Amino acid sequence: MNKDFFEQLNAKIDSDNIKTNEQMKEHITFRVGGPADYYITPNSNEQIVSAIKLCKKYDVPFYIIGNGSNLIVRDEGFRGAIIEIGTNMSEITVEGNTVTAQAGAILAKVAVSAMENSLTGMEFAHGIPGTLGGAVTMNAGAYGGEMKDILVSVQVINDDGEIITVAANDLKLGYRYSVVPKEHYVVLSATMQLKEGDKEAIKETMAELSAKRREKQPLEYPSAGSTFKRPEGYFAGKLIEDAGLKGYAVGGAMVSKKHSGFVINYDGATAEDILTLIDNVREKVYEQFGVELETEVKVL
Ligand SMILES: Cc1cc2nc3c(=O)[nH]c(=O)nc-3n(C[C@H](O)[C@H](O)[C@H](O)COP(=O)(O)OP(=O)(O)OC[C@H]3O[C@@H](n4cnc5c(N)ncnc54)[C@H](O)[C@@H]3O)c2cc1C
Structure with missing residues (x-):
């Protein structure tokens, strides 16, 4: 344990949101993986920035995760800090045809919010068990749709620790690819542009896609x-x-x-x-x- 790092981390982040020696199998959908030295669940952009700054200052390796649905963590675990951008960062707002959500929002919930506001375009994402941040990073897609089709912009922390807005085009989204890892971006929120649709039809499509998943997967x-x-x-x-x-x-x-x-x-x-x-x-x-x-x- 790095005592100075841990003390400073506790000064910036509520102690309930910092765990040590945390079994990663509890946090990834594959249910494997040994302990992470530190497991941090920040609840604001500022806390994420602070956690990253401290990791850099004390040379503590760090890795961002969302819902852990596209990850394998090795049995030895992770020597460093896992920063989870998840339920503590999951607000969703809908304005007109635009949906903006924090990166920790679960895709199913974002898709349901869109449906409740009669907005179509996110049905494909309803059954993907990740967060919005993970979906942007992976350009997640299914059944003919992908994040690239709906994403307008993202708010990220860049490698200099600044919060900036990046247009979707600049993320170079491709098949399960974005520049997020390469640029060391940390996604804080994302804005999607959807279209007006029929609520019942949207609901039906989501139910059909879920049934297909259950049948095939x-x-x-x-x-x-x-x-x-x-x-x-x-x-x-x-x-x-x-x-x-x-x-x-x-x-x-x-x-x-x-x-x-x-x-x-x-x-x-x-x-x-x-x-x-x-x-x-x-x-x-x-x-x-x-x-x-x-x-x-x-x-x-
Ligand atoms: C049953 C099942 C079905 C699936 N079906 C599909 C499917 O149909 N289509 C599909 O595309 N995927 C699918 N997936 C894979 C997975 O759900 C997606 O890749 C999802 O987008 C990952 O999101 P996550 O939050 O779980 O990311 P994680 O697994 O936690 O992380 C994935 C990557 O994104 C990075 N990351 C996560 N959050 C952030 C952030 N805020 N900022 C910067 N980097 C971040 C991580 O560092 C990591 O490199 C499926 C997975 C399961 C278990």
Whole structure:
């Protein structure tokens, strides 16, 4: 424990919002991962800025997470500070056709607020179990929609610790890509432009998409969604299935029998099980089809 860092952190952030030696498996949807030295849940932009400044001052490595739905944390955990931008930063406001929300707002809640205001365009995001900040960072998308289609601008902390507004265009949003990690931006809030629609129709579309997810995806097991990105011209799940890897398991990790694009934690997997399985799948798919699978999931 870095005593000076911890003391100064406590001077800036309510002690209820700082934990030490916190098990990361409690905070990521894959339910794996050892302890983080510090786990901070700030409740204002100023607190996030302060936490980052202190991490930099005391050379404490830090990593931002939202809902942890696209992450694998290793069994050794994280030597440094995890800063969660989640429920403490989740206000949503709707004005006309514009929705602005703090980065910690859960996408489903943002999509429901849009629906309640008869705004269409966010239905695709309703079933993605991440925060708005995570969705901007990943340019999350599903069923023909993606954040890129609706995002106008974001408020971020830049590498100099300043709060600035960045236009969506400047985030270079692409398939599961944005410049957020490269620029070391921390997303604080995002503004989306939607269109007027019919509330009942929006509700119905969201229900249909949820039903599709339940039918096709192994939502009953912990996972991080699609493990691999879609390689150009192929579908990762189909390649994995054709390689005979459906149901392939390492320890408690398994290629889902319901959807081969999902690696699931089906029985007390360790991060090591999952990472070994991912490596083996990549190797076998490459051997058989010459296609290199790239992970969509981020490893911490
Ligand atoms: C069952 C299931 C289904 C899924 N379906 C889909 C789907 O259909 N489409 C899809 O795109 N994804 C899907 N995902 C993956 C995941 O939900 C998305 O990538 C989501 O956008 C991640 O958001 P998060 O808040 O959980 O981010 P995290 O997993 O916490 O973080 C992901 C990345 O974003 C960064 N990050 C998070 N918040 C911020 C912030 N405020 N500022 C800067 N960086 C930040 C993190 O550092 C990390 O690099 C699914 C996952 C699961 C478990």
